Amino acid sequence: MNYFDQDLTSLHADLVAKKISALELTKATFANLRQVDPQLGAFLNLNEDAALKRAAEIDAKGINPDNVMAGIPVAVKDNIVTKGLTTTAASKMLENFVPVYDATVVEKMRASDAIIIGKNNMDEFAMGGSTENSAFKVTHNPWDVSRVPGGSSGGSAVAVASGQVPVAFGSDTGGSIRQPSSFNGVVGMKPTYGRVSRWGLIAFGSSLDQIGPITRSVKDNAAALNMIAGYDQHDGTSSKQAVPDFTAGLDGNVKGMKIALPKEYMGEGIDPKVREVINNAVKKFEELGATVEEVSLPNSKYGVSAYYIIASSEASSNLQRFDGIRYGFRAKDVKNLEDVYVRSRSEGFGDEVKRRIMLGTFSLSAGYYDAYFHKAGQVRTMIINDFNKVFEDYDMIMGPVAPTPAFKIGDEISDPITMYMNDVLTIPVNLAGLPGMSVPAGFADGLPVGLQLIGKAFDESTLYKAGYAFEQATDVHQQTPKVGGAN
Helix, strand or coil, X not given: CCCCCCCHHHHXXXXXXXXXXXXXXXXXXXXXXXXXXXXXXXXXXXXXXXXXXXXHHHHHHCCCCCCCCCCCEEEEXXXXXXXXXXXXXXXXXXXXXXCCCCCHHHHHHHHCXXXXXXXXXXXXXXXXXXXXXXXXXXXXXXXXXXXXXXXXXXXXXXXXXXXXXXXXXXXXXXXXCHHHHXXXXXXXXXXXXXXXXXXXXXXXXXXXXXXXXXXXXXXXXXXXXXXXXXXXXXXXXXXXXXXXXXXXXXXXXXXXXXXXXXXXHHCCCCCHHHHHHHHHHHHHHHHCCCEEEEECCHHHHHHHHHHHHHHHHHHHHHHHHCCCCCCCCCCCCCCCHHXXXXXXXXXXCCHXXXXXXXXXXXXXXXXXXXXXXXXXXXXXXXXXXXXXXXXXXXXXXXXXXXXXXXXXXXXXXXXXXXXHHCCCCCHHHHHHCCCEEEEEEEEECCEEEEEEEECCCCCHHHHHHHHHHHHHHCCHHHCCCCCCCCC
């Protein structure tokens, strides 16, 4: 059972008509996973016994015809806590951590009768853009196993791209859903900040993190966001804004839509083949009746600098709880309390995590706070104002997700600055708290290229409407990768 030929609508129809049971579907999913994943390493931890038991329970009570997620296998990034199922954030620090509660999004999955198959590999504590920073394994891109899948939600994107699950959930702090979705040729949505509860997401940058879905098609993505969106009293930053049915406006019609194309997103540093794919997408939207005009987001060039100060500062604060005392890794043969702290953190955290903790601690320290953290906050406001100005005249912004297609494993891991610049196009969206989506747009040298759609706050519906119209007018999403697929 791979998920290349069926979407959620057809799977749901088969489950309701009893052409297949949830138990049979779950067994077939694990059988395919065992065949495909050893080459890719998308999963850190499987939930097989509990998943099969849950599938049997769902069959016994019957599939709700009005609930498209009932009986559907899903995968969850390993920084989203799952009760009774090891959650490591791909770090030695949490190698044996078994949570005693579910994240709110996981509660919502269980309430919708979705079946959790397992936990996906990622960059440690979501810090990285290639899933090479995991303490346990490197995940490989199914289109070319010598290349990275992107990150930090690389395992989640690969699980969907290789047909192992129809839906996976990741988190996005600076592009961590959209960039791996682009590199793997799948649809990834970072919802508006506050649209989805962060309760139970192991925190990296609390003012930036957002959980979102990764799927093979736009309609599936909208259905998955329907399941997890909404206010949560456990999360003080969660919004009470009403949640529409995101699947409702998918009619393929973008006539009269006004779309902005920032010149900064198409300038130097963008691979010419990526630029060509995006220009072709622009032409396609114009053919469909939309207007696309060049605009400027002048402060977006400062996004990376501001982001790494803000995100690292928040990370240094959030990761203080991992001290070798309460839970997680503790160093052996320690001599005193300070030794427990220092050695547990030195041995438990990987290099990239340590790098960001140190950068963040420095940015927040006396004498440097005003020069760095405070200044980064002011730049963030300038970036928000840029977006607001464009959205006075346009329905949506579009551009590439990443400057290049997937790079080779090992190529950029030793150069943090180059790695950080990979997020130059996605970071401003997180700083502004806006929704952003990656939709498969074409190929460069046989590797997928994603088109990024950016919307007004709480206007995911417009992105889904535009993404769906583009998807229906092209055949890119029907291509499948070398591993798991038919190409």
